[in-house]
Amino acid sequence: MSLEDFRRATRAWLEENCPTSMRTPMVQDEIVWGGRNAQYKNPDSQLWLESMAAKGWTCPTWPAEYGGGGLGKDEALILSQELARINARPPLTSFGISMLGPVLLEYGNPEQQAEHIPAIVRGEIRWCQGYSEPGSGSDLASLSTRAELRGDHYCINGSKVWTSYADRADWIFCLVRTDFDVPKHSGISFILFDMASEGVSTRPIQLISGQSPFCETFCEDVKVPARNLVGRVNEGWSIAKRLLQHERTMISSFGLASGQSDRGGTTSTVSSVEGAAMHYRGDKDRLSDPVLRDEIARFKIDSEAFALTSQRSREETKQSQGPNATSSMLKNYGCELNKRRYELLLKALGSQSLGWEGDGFADEELQVTREWLRSKANSIEGGTYEVQLNVIAKRVLGLPEIPAMNKKMNNK
Amino acid sequence: MSLLLNEDQRMLQDAARSFCQQHSPLSVLRRLRDQRDELGYDPALWQQMLDLGWAGMTIAEEYGGYGFGYSGLGIVLEETGRTLTSSPLIASVLCGASLVQELGSEEQKQALLPKLVQGELLLSLALDETPLHNPSRIETTATRTGDGFVLHGSKTFVLDGHSADKLIVVARSSGDDNSAEGISLFLVDRAAAGLSIQRTWMVDSRNAARVELDAVKVAADSLLGGEGEGYPGLDRVLDIARIGVAAEMLGSIQEVFERILDYLKQREQFGVLIGSFQGLQHRAALMYSEIELCKSAVRAGLAALDDAGKSGEDRARLASLCKAKLAEVFALVSNEGIQMHGGIGMTDEFDIGFFIKRARVAQMFLGDAQFHRDRYATLNNF
Numbered sequence: 001m002s003l004e005d006f007r008r009a010t011r012a013w014l015e016e017n018c019p020t021s022m023r024t025p026m027v028q029d030e031i032v033w034g035g036r037n038a039q040y041k042n043p044d045s046q047l048w049l050e051s052m053a054a055k056g057w058t059c060p061t062w063p064a065e066y067g068g069g070g071l072g073k074d075e076a077l078i079l080s081q082e083l084a085r086i087n088a089r090p091p092l093t094s095f096g097i098s099m100l101g102p103v104l105l106e107y108g109n110p111e112q113q114a115e116h117i118p119a120i121v122r123g124e125i126r127w128c129q130g131y132s133e134p135g136s137g138s139d140l141a142s143l144s145t146r147a148e149l150r151g152d153h154y155c156i157n158g159s160k161v162w163t164s165y166a167d168r169a170d171w172i173f174c175l176v177r178t179d180f181d182v183p184k185h186s187g188i189s190f191i192l193f194d195m196a197s198e199g200v201s202t203r204p205i206q207l208i209s210g211q212s213p214f215c216e217t218f219c220e221d222v223k224v225p226a227r228n229l230v231g232r233v234n235e236g237w238s239i240a241k242r243l244l245q246h247e248r249t250m251i252s253s254f255g256l257a258s259g260q261s262d263r264g265g266t267t268s269t270v271s272s273v274e275g276a277a278m279h280y281r282g283d284k285d286r287l288s289d290p291v292l293r294d295e296i297a298r299f300k301i302d303s304e305a306f307a308l309t310s311q312r313s314r315e316e317t318k319q320s321q322g323p324n325a326t327s328s329m330l331k332n333y334g335c336e337l338n339k340r341r342y343e344l345l346l347k348a349l350g351s352q353s354l355g356w357e358g359d360g361f362a363d364e365e366l367q368v369t370r371e372w373l374r375s376k377a378n379s380i381e382g383g384t385y386e387v388q389l390n391v392i393a394k395r396v397l398g399l400p401e402i403p404a405m406n407k408k409m410n411n412k
Numbered sequence: 413m414s415l416l417l418n419e420d421q422r423m424l425q426d427a428a429r430s431f432c433q434q435h436s437p438l439s440v441l442r443r444l445r446d447q448r449d450e451l452g453y454d455p456a457l458w459q460q461m462l463d464l465g466w467a468g469m470t471i472a473e474e475y476g477g478y479g480f481g482y483s484g485l486g487i488v489l490e491e492t493g494r495t496l497t498s499s500p501l502i503a504s505v506l507c508g509a510s511l512v513q514e515l516g517s518e519e520q521k522q523a524l525l526p527k528l529v530q531g532e533l534l535l536s537l538a539l540d541e542t543p544l545h546n547p548s549r550i551e552t553t554a555t556r557t558g559d560g561f562v563l564h565g566s567k568t569f570v571l572d573g574h575s576a577d578k579l580i581v582v583a584r585s586s587g588d589d590n591s592a593e594g595i596s597l598f599l600v601d602r603a604a605a606g607l608s609i610q611r612t613w614m615v616d617s618r619n620a621a622r623v624e625l626d627a628v629k630v631a632a633d634s635l636l637g638g639e640g641e642g643y644p645g646l647d648r649v650l651d652i653a654r655i656g657v658a659a660e661m662l663g664s665i666q667e668v669f670e671r672i673l674d675y676l677k678q679r680e681q682f683g684v685l686i687g688s689f690q691g692l693q694h695r696a697a698l699m700y701s702e703i704e705l706c707k708s709a710v711r712a713g714l715a716a717l718d719d720a721g722k723s724g725e726d727r728a729r730l731a732s733l734c735k736a737k738l739a740e741v742f743a744l745v746s747n748e749g750i751q752m753h754g755g756i757g758m759t760d761e762f763d764i765g766f767f768i769k770r771a772r773v774a775q776m777f778l779g780d781a782q783f784h785r786d787r788y789a790t791l792n793n794f
């Protein structure tokens with residue numbers, strides 16, 4: 001099929017299959033995460049997911065033999081353009097799509113791919129990420145959750161923390177230590193297991209925004225089949241890093257939407273910073289506060305230049321393969337833009353941005369308060385701002401190693 | 413619209429880079445400065461640039477040019493920015509020839525463009541009248557007399573004003589001093605009676621001049637564009653020039669940054685390379701990120717100039733984006749260029765100082781960052 005035909009067919013199919021309510025801006029509590037216990041506040045969400053999953057278009061470029069869309073880069077681009085054209089909501093949001101799937105396709109064996117990829121495409125299994133531990137955050141490679149091989153299975157003991165949505169997830173992709181007697185990067189393995197396994201428990205943690213999206217995760221003598229280990233034993237660190245690149249690329253997209261004046265056709269007064277600033281000051285065609293106006297202009301210039309940079313980076317990765325170290329730069333810049341956006345919205349809305357709950361504040365104003373607080377995590381999750389700068393300095397700029405960071409794992 | 417260079421453009425980039433590195437390293441500008449060279453550029457070097465076709469990059473083939481587009485000229489400017497090459501490229505080609513192409517009549521194009529391509533004619537734009545760029549604030553007057561006009565006024569920061577054969581003078585034939593209406597452009601011969609041109613010595617060792625127009629008579633056919641209707645075309649060319657200068661700035665920024673990185677990997681203190689200090693690493697990583705944004709902005713700006721499908725408003729927005737962003741980042745990187753070199757960065761013998769000097773002039777030329785953020789906000793309706 002020529003690209004022109006593909007576009008025509010895609011447009012027609014979307015016209016027919018994308019429900020009208022799925023062509024409106026996404027609202028927080030209608031995001032579809034899938035999984036065994038998936039709930040659909042809006043029944044159209046389920047319909048939309050099922051139609052898209054049936055075509056493999058929840059994961060357009062993944063191989064068709066595992067349920068993916070099997071599209072080439074050009075076709076995938078057309079599909080994304082056509083989806084954007086009708087303001088279609090993402091049918092499925094998941095760590096399976098944005099993080100695990102790509103590395104499983106790269107490092108998993110055929111059995112693992114056949115078991116997990118189709119379920120990710122269809123949104124049947126919801127995944128969480130078991131990386132961070134109480135003693136191992138930025139220094140992730142120092143992690144100490146222990147996995148011991150006992151015959152045909154591993155026995156896992158230890159605890160993870162900040163595990164996003166662990167209490168709602170079905171499976172976890174987890175970093176474990178399989179060798180304590182080697183330099184820290186060399187004894188790590190990447191393993192998958194069911195959160196319903198005996199010995200797994202979670203405890204939710206509340207965020208400053210009032211939401212409780214993440215958990216402590218405890219493993220006590222959890223039995224995991226040995227075949228669930230991805231790649232080779234003790235060689236999980238390169239898989240772990242690869243996954244982080246995908247995660248960073250995903251997080252950087254927070255910044256992409258942030259400079260747009262019109263976020264997906266929404267008419268909300270807070271959808272653009274400059275629109276909000278004018279609205280709350282009663283300005284007609286020019287923002288009356290010159291200092292804020294200059295600050296917003298600088299923000300929007302950076303946002304537009306950032307969007308162009310993401311585009312350029314996509315074009316570059318198309319020519320090479322997969323994300324690279326520039327994902328750290330994109331992650332940082334995107335996150336800082338998103339944080340700037342919320343700080344500017346606070347200035348734009350004045351005290352109307354500072355309500356916590358109840359009367360006197362519109363829902364969208366309360367959401368600004370909460371999202372402003374949530375945005376502070378952007379430069380922590382997925383590797384902190386400072387850690388990304390370290391990565392850029394070392395991997396992109398080739399600057400010498402910081403002496404203190406080369407330590408070995410002490411034999412715990 | 414792709415933001416990557418294609419095969420031809422990469423070849424042009426390689427050729428321009430090796431030419432500049434070989435024939436116009438920074439020592440050329442240093443020599444011109446030290447000798448207080450009246451011309452301010454090296455004519456033999458300029459002739460070589462002409463031979464390479466650089467003056468005809470953006471000019472259509474029917475007028476003797478090579479139709480390489482602004483992306484092509486931008487690539488060349490990026491390389492001349494790396495070596496801080498002083499030449500008539502910006503004043504005569506980027507500004508002058510673009511004005512003729514944009515505003516000139518068919519006769520004017522046929523008469524002037526081939527000469528510009530060959531370097532037989534050098535142009536210079538006489539626009540600003542105050543220390544701050546404000547292209548619609550024009551007090552220089554053009555009064556009709558008989559079959560021509562008489563010009564009165566004064567101009568400042570006229571790039572290459574002292575070496576150009578003709579000035580393109582922006583004057584007001586009607587309207588009040590701050591209005592875009594009533595602006596006319598005139599080609600004025602350097603020998604015209606009543607015209608005085610005084611070379612100024614700028615901090616970047618490049619060329620600019622002050623110009624006084626005291627009852628300068630020009631013929632009716634020296635009018636470039638319609639009488640009183642020059643502003644929209646001028647504005648379009650200013651956007652071309654802003655993006656072109658941003659490309660030059662991009663080259664300089666990258667050069668400074670590479671020099672910084674080299675130094676971080678070579679200078680030792682406390683028994684280690686200074687590049688292993690996190691305080692410096694993070695600042696380097698932040699500069700890198702900003703430079704990546706600059707590259708994308710400049711590529712998009714140049715591509716928009718060559719894309720007939722882009723509206724003037726799109727180009728204007730991108731031009732202000734480029735100029736505002738590059739001005740900030742050039743300031744940042746040129747300041748860090750000195751700081752990260754320590755004491756040696758402050759010495760005249762060391763080259764890095766040339767970049768901070770050029771940075772401020774380039775930042776100011778055709779509108780500084782504040783000017784362009786204000787314009788960007790207006791173009792975005794807030």
Ligand SMILES: Cc1cc2nc3c(=O)[nH]c(=O)nc-3n(C[C@H](O)[C@H](O)[C@H](O)COP(=O)(O)OP(=O)(O)OC[C@H]3O[C@@H](n4cnc5c(N)ncnc54)[C@H](O)[C@@H]3O)c2cc1C
Pocket residue numbers: 128129130131132133136137138139161162163164165214377380381382383384385386387390405
């Ligand atoms: C909302 C949210 C969701 C998350 N979701 C998940 C998840 O699903 N799964 C998961 O595994 N983890 C998750 N995380 C954890 C996240 O990856 C860690 O918080 C992060 O890696 C930082 O680790 P830490 O919190 O231990 O901070 P620390 O590493 O203790 O850092 C404290 C401070 O020290 C700085 N610092 C540390 N090392 C260096 C260094 N070498 N150079 C300079 N500065 C340094 C840091 O930048 C930071 O400012 C999530 C975090 C948040 C906030």
